[in-house]
Amino acid sequence: xxLAELSERSGxxxxxxxxxxxxxxxxxxxRITATQAEYGEEHLRRLRLVRSLIQVGRMPVATARExxxxxxxxxxxxxxxxxxxxxxxxxxxxxxxxxxxxxxxREQVDTVLRRMGWSYGxxxxxxxxxxxxxxxxxxxxxxxxxxxxxxxxLVHARLAGELAVADLDLxxxxxxxxxxxxxxxxxxxLYEPVLLSLRRLAQTEESGRRFKE
Amino acid sequence: xxLAELSERSGxxxxxxxxxxxxxxxxxxxRITATQAEYGEEHLRRLRLVRSLIQVGRMPVATARExxxxxxxxxxxxxxxxxxxxxxxxxxxxxxxxxxxxxxxREQVDTVLRRMGWSYGxxxxxxxxxxxxxxxxxxxxxxxxxxxxxxxxLVHARLAGELAVADLDLxxxxxxxxxxxxxxxxxxxLYEPVLLSLRRLAQTEESGRRFKE
DNA sequence: AGCACTTAGATAGTGCCACTCTCCAACGGA
DNA sequence: TCCGTTGGAGAGTGGCACTATCTAAGTGCT
Numbered sequence: 001x002x003l004a005e006l007s008e009r010s011g012x013x014x015x016x017x018x019x020x021x022x023x024x025x026x027x028x029x030x031r032i033t034a035t036q037a038e039y040g041e042e043h044l045r046r047l048r049l050v051r052s053l054i055q056v057g058r059m060p061v062a063t064a065r066e067x068x069x070x071x072x073x074x075x076x077x078x079x080x081x082x083x084x085x086x087x088x089x090x091x092x093x094x095x096x097x098x099x100x101x102x103x104x105x106r107e108q109v110d111t112v113l114r115r116m117g118w119s120y121g122x123x124x125x126x127x128x129x130x131x132x133x134x135x136x137x138x139x140x141x142x143x144x145x146x147x148x149x150x151x152x153x154l155v156h157a158r159l160a161g162e163l164a165v166a167d168l169d170l171x172x173x174x175x176x177x178x179x180x181x182x183x184x185x186x187x188x189x190l191y192e193p194v195l196l197s198l199r200r201l202a203q204t205e206e207s208g209r210r211f212k213e
Numbered sequence: 214x215x216l217a218e219l220s221e222r223s224g225x226x227x228x229x230x231x232x233x234x235x236x237x238x239x240x241x242x243x244r245i246t247a248t249q250a251e252y253g254e255e256h257l258r259r260l261r262l263v264r265s266l267i268q269v270g271r272m273p274v275a276t277a278r279e280x281x282x283x284x285x286x287x288x289x290x291x292x293x294x295x296x297x298x299x300x301x302x303x304x305x306x307x308x309x310x311x312x313x314x315x316x317x318x319r320e321q322v323d324t325v326l327r328r329m330g331w332s333y334g335x336x337x338x339x340x341x342x343x344x345x346x347x348x349x350x351x352x353x354x355x356x357x358x359x360x361x362x363x364x365x366x367l368v369h370a371r372l373a374g375e376l377a378v379a380d381l382d383l384x385x386x387x388x389x390x391x392x393x394x395x396x397x398x399x400x401x402x403l404y405e406p407v408l409l410s411l412r413r414l415a416q417t418e419e420s421g422r423r424f425k426e
Numbered sequence: 427a428g429c430a431c432t433t434a435g436a437t438a439g440t441g442c443c444a445c446t447c448t449c450c451a452a453c454g455g456a
Numbered sequence: 457t458c459c460g461t462t463g464g465a466g467a468g469t470g471g472c473a474c475t476a477t478c479t480a481a482g483t484g485c486t
Contacts, residue, residue: 134410164415197347202377
C-alpha cells in the first residue's frame with residue numbers, strides 16, 4: 001500500500017500523513033526505492049488510532065507521540081507501559097504550589113484516596129499527572145466557592161472505580177500484551193467523550209424531571 | 214474596585230481582563246468618568262468563573278460566551294436556560310452523515326437511550342450536541358474495531374445517571390434560580406476533570422492490581 | 427497649578443499549533 | 457519517451473488566546 005491508498009482508506013489527507021510521519025506518530029513505511037515506500041495494515045490501524053486520539057480525544061500531537069512511545073517501549077514491563085501511557089495523557093494546568101485553595105484541595109484528595117484504599121495514587125502522589133489534574137480541579141471548585149465535600153467526591157471516586165473495573169475487564173479480553181496496552185490507551189481516551197456526553201444527557205434528563213413546569 | 218484591583222484579586226492580568234471585556238465574557242464596569250469604571254464583587258465572581266471555564270474546563274472563549282449568555286437569558290425558563298447552557302458546552306467533531314460506522318453508532322446510542330428511558334435524549338435526538346458527541350465517539354470506537362456493546366455502554370450510562378442525580382442534588386442546595394443555573398454550568402464543567410482524573414487513578418489502581426508481577 | 431502616574435479603550439502584534447502548500451528529484455506505467 | 461505520482465523537506469496558513477503599544481482622559485501629591 002502506498003501513501004495515496006493509505007490516505008484514501010483512512011480518510012486522512014496525504015499532506016497530513018506526511019506530517020504525522022515527520023512527527024513520528026507513524027512509523028516510516030518500508031522503503032522500496034529511493035522515492036517509494038510500502039505501508040501495511042498495521043500502518044492503517046495505527047493511523048486510525050492516531051487520528052482518534054487527536055480528533056476525538058483532543059490530544060495534542062506531541063502528547064500523542066509520547067503516549068504511543070510509552071505504550072510500545074519494549075524495555076518496560078506491561079504494567080509500567082500501561083501506567084506510562086496513561087501517565088502521558090493530556091492534563092490541564094498545574095495547581096499552584098503556594099495557593100491556599102490548592103493546599104486544601106490536596107488534603108482533601110489525599111483523604112479521598114485513603115478512603116478508597118488507592119495505594120498507587122497515594123504512593124505516586126504529587127508526581128502523577130492525574131493526581132495533579134484532580135487537585136487543580138478541586139482547587140478551582142474551592143476558589144469559586146462551590147461545594148466539594150469529601151462525601152461528594154467519594155461518590156465520583158466510587159463510580160470511577162466501577163468504570164475502571166469495566167474497562168480493565170474489556171482490556172483483558174485481548175490476548176497479547178501489546179494489544180492490551182494499545183487497548184488501554186484507546187479505551188481510556190475514547191471512552192472519555194462517551195462518559196462526558198452520557199453525563200450531560202443524564203443531566204438534561206434529570207433536570208427536566210426536576211424543574212419541569 | 215478598579216481594573217488593577219480586579220486583576221490583583223483574581224490573579225488575571227489586566228490585559229486579559231480587557232480582552233474578556235471586549236469579548237463580552239464580562240459585563241462592562243459601571244462608568245464613573247469617561248476613562249474610569251468601577252467593578253463590583255459580582256465582576257470578580259464572574260471573572261473567576263470565566264477563568265475556570267476556559268482554563269480548567271478548556272472551553273474556547275467563544276463557547277464560554279455562548280454558555281454564559283444562555284445561562285442568563287432572562288427570556289428563557291429556568292429549565293430551558295440550564296438546557297441551553299449545557300447545550301452550548303464544547304463538543305468534538307461532528308459525526309459524518311453517511312459513514313456506516315456513524316450509522317451503526319447512532320442505532321446503538323438510540324437503543325441505550327431507550328433502555329435508560331431517557332426521553333429527552335430521544336426526543337431531541339440528533340439536534341443535541343451531547344447526542345452527536347456520543348455518536349461520534351462510539352463511531353470512532355467502531356472504526357478502530359474496539360468493542361462497545363450495548364451492555365458496556367449501559368454500564369457507563371447507569372453511572373452517568375447516578376452522577377447526574379448527585380450533581381442535581383448539589384444544584385438544589387442553591388436557593389435562587391440564577392444561582393442554580395450558574396451552579397449547573399460550573400458544576401457540569403468543573404466536575405468533568407474531576408471525573409476523568411479519578412477514572413485514570415482508578416485505572417492505574419486496577420491495572421496495578423491485575424497485572425502486578 | 428504642575429506633573430508623574432493610572433485608567434479605559436482600541437489596534438496591532440505574538441506565539442503556538444495543527445495542518446497545508448510548494449517544490450524537487452526520482453520513479454514507473456503507457 | 458513522457459507525464460503523472462511519490463517521498464521528503466521547508467515554508468506558509470489560519471485560528472486562537474492572549475499581550476504589547478498607544479492615546480486621551482482622569483487622579484493624587486505637592
